[in-house]
Amino acid sequence: MTTSAETKPTPPLRQDTDNLPRIDVPKPLTAQQVKFFVDEGYLVVPDLITKAERDELIADTIKIARGGYDTPSIKPAPAGASDKEVLETILCIHQPHYISPVMERYVKHPKICGMLSQITAAHLPNWDGSVKCMQSMLFVKPPGFQGQAWHQDEIYIPTRDRSLIGAWIAIDDATIENGCLWILPGSHKMGYLYPQRAHNNADEFDFAPESHGFDESKEIPVEVKAGAMVFFNGYLLHRSRKNRSQIFRRVLVNHYMNAWSHLPWGQLREGEHPAMADRRCIVPVAGIDPYAWKGYEAPKKDVWLRSCKANEGKKAGGAGYDSVSKVDKK
Ligand SMILES: O=C(O)CCC(=O)C(=O)O
Ligand SMILES: [Fe+2]
Secondary structure, eight states, rough: OOGGGGGGOOOOOOOGGGGGGOOOOOOSOOOHHHHHHHHHOOOOOOOOOOOHHHHHHHHHHHHTTTTTTTTTTBBOOOOOOOOOHTTOSSSSOOOOOTTHHHHHHHOOOOHHHHHHHTTTTTTTTTTOEEEEEEEEEEEETTTTTOOOBBBBBTTOOOOOSSOEEEEESSSSSBBBTTTTTTEEETTTTTTOOOOOOOSOOOTTTTSSSOSSSOOOOTTTEEBOTOOEEEEEESSEEEEEEEOOSSSSSEEEEEEEEETOOOOSSSSSSSOOGGOOOOOOEEEEBBBBOGGGGGGGOOOOOOOEHHHHHHHTOOOOTTOOTTTOOOOOOO
16 A cells, blocks of 8 residues: 555554554574674674675666666766776765665565564564664765764664664675774663764764764674675664775665654654654565555655765764755765
8 A cells, every 4th residue: 555645544443453464574583693682782694695686786886876777866977987986986875775676675685674573673572573664875985985983873763662773784895994884782772872972083984973972992893794784773882984995895784673663753844743753755674564554655766975085065964864964965
């Protein structure tokens, strides 16, 4: 069912979840892996996607960057430009699944969504494994490009039950040298949102502010081989550093949450009560969508580009998340 969110659908008298369409997914993780995620706030799964899948993601990244999807933000690349030249101006393409059916397929990747249905809200005792996606980000992170300072993703994409989760797919090997993810294990546990401030390290980090007020001495790098997956909770403190290598650090990171939670993302609309704010530009990926009766908001057929090598002309603000920032438009 697809209805416009503007048409004010009538809620059902009773939520009859048995009759809702259900997306069945496998359950590939062990109980130990689920427990590790709940306790530590992250989980690394090696060899999650194949070389053929990585090649497909790379080819589609090039197609998007060359303007192959006819989207207003990306003009067709000049005929003579090499793939490398086209990619090396882009830090990140936001919401590529809005325009690319290939990226949308990876948002719905059955094995990934199976794992998500085991861990996304595993901290809630009665959760049934239902998951929805609200965001994709395709990092290219060329040589010399900055990382992002300490932050918690729930600052940008709030859920009502601490269920935000990043599913970070390494398309290339991610190493300390090329700017892998760094995390503070267990920092998600109490659901504390740390304050943010401007940082003064424009060489290392992009224009997004940094979270502060914690002991960062237990920080660890998450170096992974291409094809690995890193899941991390939306309250987990994480950052990434500058790419000091000669190769790209490409990653597709999709964000998901418990489908039973409202998604109060972005500005409140006129007359909206905070608890009832619920953005519906989402993709159900596992279990049921209890709010299916509201219909779905169709995505704009466009993406946002972040390209901030030298922090040229960047203003402070929440980087990267379209609710907060106006990232570079081309
Ligand atoms: O991979 C990175 O550089 C940062 C990714 C990140 O912060 C995220 O996916 O939430
Ligand atoms: Fe993040």
